[in-house]
Amino acid sequence: MAYDLWYWPQIPGRGEFVRLALEAAGITYRDRAREEGADALAADLAARKGLRPFAPPYLVDGDFAIAQVAHILAWLADRHGFGAGTLARDLELITVQLTVSDMVAEVHAVHHPVATGLYYREQEDAAARAAAEFRAGRLTRFLDYFEDALGENGGPFVLGDRWSHVDTSLFQLVEGLQYMFPRRMAAVFGGYPRLAACHAAVGAIEGVAAYRASSRCIAFNEDGIFRHYPELDGP
Amino acid sequence: MAYDLWYWPQIPGRGEFVRLALEAAGITYRDRAREEGADALAADLAARKGLRPFAPPYLVDGDFAIAQVAHILAWLADRHGFGAGTLARDLELITVQLTVSDMVAEVHAVHHPVATGLYYREQEDAAARAAAEFRAGRLTRFLDYFEDALGENGGPFVLGDRWSHVDTSLFQLVEGLQYMFPRRMAAVFGGYPRLAACHAAVGAIEGVAAYRASSRCIAFNEDGIFRHYPELDGP
Numbered sequence: 529m530a531y532d533l534w535y536w537p538q539i540p541g542r543g544e545f546v547r548l549a550l551e552a553a554g555i556t557y558r559d560r561a562r563e564e565g566a567d568a569l570a571a572d573l574a575a576r577k578g579l580r581p582f583a584p585p586y587l588v589d590g591d592f593a594i595a596q597v598a599h600i601l602a603w604l605a606d607r608h609g610f611g612a613g614t615l616a617r618d619l620e621l622i623t624v625q626l627t628v629s630d631m632v633a634e635v636h637a638v639h640h641p642v643a644t645g646l647y648y649r650e651q652e653d654a655a656a657r658a659a660a661e662f663r664a665g666r667l668t669r670f671l672d673y674f675e676d677a678l679g680e681n682g683g684p685f686v687l688g689d690r691w692s693h694v695d696t697s698l699f700q701l702v703e704g705l706q707y708m709f710p711r712r713m714a715a716v717f718g719g720y721p722r723l724a725a726c727h728a729a730v731g732a733i734e735g736v737a738a739y740r741a742s743s744r745c746i747a748f749n750e751d752g753i754f755r756h757y758p759e760l761d762g763p
Numbered sequence: 764m765a766y767d768l769w770y771w772p773q774i775p776g777r778g779e780f781v782r783l784a785l786e787a788a789g790i791t792y793r794d795r796a797r798e799e800g801a802d803a804l805a806a807d808l809a810a811r812k813g814l815r816p817f818a819p820p821y822l823v824d825g826d827f828a829i830a831q832v833a834h835i836l837a838w839l840a841d842r843h844g845f846g847a848g849t850l851a852r853d854l855e856l857i858t859v860q861l862t863v864s865d866m867v868a869e870v871h872a873v874h875h876p877v878a879t880g881l882y883y884r885e886q887e888d889a890a891a892r893a894a895a896e897f898r899a900g901r902l903t904r905f906l907d908y909f910e911d912a913l914g915e916n917g918g919p920f921v922l923g924d925r926w927s928h929v930d931t932s933l934f935q936l937v938e939g940l941q942y943m944f945p946r947r948m949a950a951v952f953g954g955y956p957r958l959a960a961c962h963a964a965v966g967a968i969e970g971v972a973a974y975r976a977s978s979r980c981i982a983f984n985e986d987g988i989f990r991h992y993p994e995l996d997g998p
Contacts, residue, residue: 578915579855582862582908592851596861603854616827619838620814626831627817633868641876642889643896654877654889661878673817680813 531557534569535585539752540700540745542632543585545597546604548696551739552730553608557587559744597632598625601693610692621686621694624677628697631670635708636753638662639760648750648757659760663712667705671720674698678722684729691733698723699730704754711761766792769804770820774987775935775980777867778820780832781839783931786974787965788843792822794979832867833860836928845927856921856929859912863932866905870943871988873897874995883985883992894995898947902940906955909933913957919964926968933958934965939989946996 533550535543537559550557561569561584569584581595587604594600602622605611611618636644641658642651678698681688685695702723706713717724730736739745748754768785770778772794785792796804796819804819816830822839829835837857840846846853871879876893877886913933916923920930937958941948952959965971974980983989 579852579859579912579921581858582865582905592854594854595858599854599857599861617814619827619829619834622834623816623830624814626834630817630868633865637872637876641872642892643900645896645900651889651892654886654892657877657886657889661880665878665880670817677814686814 531555532560532588533557533585534560534572534588536569537561537566538746538749540704540748540754541585541752542597544700545628545632545697546585546587546600547739547745548700548730548736549601549604549610549693551735552691552696552733553604553610554735555604555608562744596629597697598622598629601625601697605693610690612687612692617687621692624674624686624694625697627670627673628694628701631666631701632704632753634662634666634670635704638708639755639757648755652757652759655757655760660762663709663762667709667712668716671716671723674701675720675722678726683722684725686726691730695726695730696733696736699727699736702727704748707748707756708754709761710756711763715763766790767795767823768792768820769795769807769823771804772796772801773981773984775939775983775989776820776987777832779935780863780867780932781820781822781835782974782980783935783965783971784836784839784845784928786970787926787931787968788839788845789970790839790843797979831864832932833857833864836860836932840928845925847922847927852922856927859909859921859929860932862905862908863929863936866901866936867939867988869897869901869905870939873943874990874992883990887992887994890992890995895997898944898997902944902947903951903954906951906958909936910955910957913961918957919960921961926965930961930965931968931971934962934971937962939983942983942991943989944996945991946998950998 533546535541573581576593581593585597586593586595587600594603602625612621638658639648639655640651641654648655677686680686685691768778768781770776808816811828816828820832821828821830822835829838837860847856873893874883874890875886876889883890912921915921920926
């Protein structure tokens with residue numbers, strides 16, 4: 529039976545981290561809100577009971593729903609064999625994957641430092657300060673950490689010659705950062721050869737390449753996590 | 764063999780969510796940075812290789828290190844039997860636990876909206892706006908979600924009469940929110956009888972009560988996640 533993925537249909541956002549792993553692994557899924565719209569997503573989420581998702585994305589398999597990007601990916605990796613296959617290594621992958629989630633949250637907070645419920649234009653002064661700080665500090669601190677993780681097994685992937693959910697996520701992180709901070713990424717990314725190699729290797733995975741060439745893959749835009757506001761970028 | 768917990772020694776912070784579960788379960792651990800200081804923590808973290816923690820807290824068992832609060836707790840729950848004991852339910856607990864982590868990150872961002880690397884006094888204008896928005900919106904949105912989760916099995920705990928890592932975390936969340944937003948929590952907390960019952964039930968767990976009466980349990984302060992700045996609170 530195919531999985532149902534539920535996520536906001538107009539942005540790649542956090543949903544894309546789940547999609548890329550599904551596509552790389554050739555797993556069949558229905559992208560429900562892309563088919564049925566955001567209202568259907570809101571209705572589905574509101575109708576769920578018990579220990580339910582707090583927010584999209586979530587993946588549904590029959591009666592079971594699982595939320596939180598890193599959690600969804602760890603579960604899929606275990607079921608479909610794109611984790612490490614040993615407990616200690618799988619747990620280490622999850623530690624790294626959760627750090628990807630932390631970076632994604634910090635990236636969103638750059639353009640929404642005051643509140644997610646306000647528009648960017650209502651908080652652009654604070655965002656300008658947040659962006660300058662992020663570009664100068666946290667950006668490379670996170671990239672340094674992921675670069676080191678990719679050195680663990682000789683690359684191009686974290687596990688070596690076999691991709692995992694961490695790699696597809698690092699691909700999307702690099703894509704997003706290059707979209708959001710083109711000047712800053714141009715200035716620093718030369719210092720991250722392993723991330724560049726991982727990015728290239730994930731892009732060459734057959735399922736990823738086919739997905740990204742399809743109309744199902746939508747572009748970054750200024751409603752999402754990664755937004756290109758030139759005033760937030762810098763050298 | 765006892766676990767080693769590593770976390771910043773001067774604050775309860777994210778480490779406290781791990782400590783409370785360890786104490787509730789009666790699991791022996793060494794609180795390394797409390798014994799040896801913050802420099803020892805920085806040195807230990809810097810010396811780690813490969814797929815290592817990005818930041819404290821992390822828990823070490825021999826050669827293995829695991830980071831990220833929700834991940835540490837899920838792993839401990841599996842090893843020590845304070846999860847649900849069935850896969851689907853354990854996965855659901857992790858979904859909720861990761862939502863606790865999200866709320867903790869948002870709470871921290873209230874007093875540090877611009878950058879974690881700046882002092883509060885360097886961003887207090889943005890923090891005042893962030894706090895007003897948080898008190899009006901996200902605070903009760905999260906609490907509503909946790910209140911619902913506690914209704915799933917009749918309380919006082921998420922699983923019913925047996926505590927899990929989610930309950931000890933909800934206890935700490937309530938403690939922290941009452942410290943940080945005493946006026947706002949006084950105004951709204953009457954609407955959360957299940958959270959109040961869970962809080963009371965966790966506080967009565969023998970290991971938790973003994974720990975909290977000991978000198979090992981330190982008070983909230985203005986270097987931590989939950990900070991009491993009266994100007995950020997309101998009715």
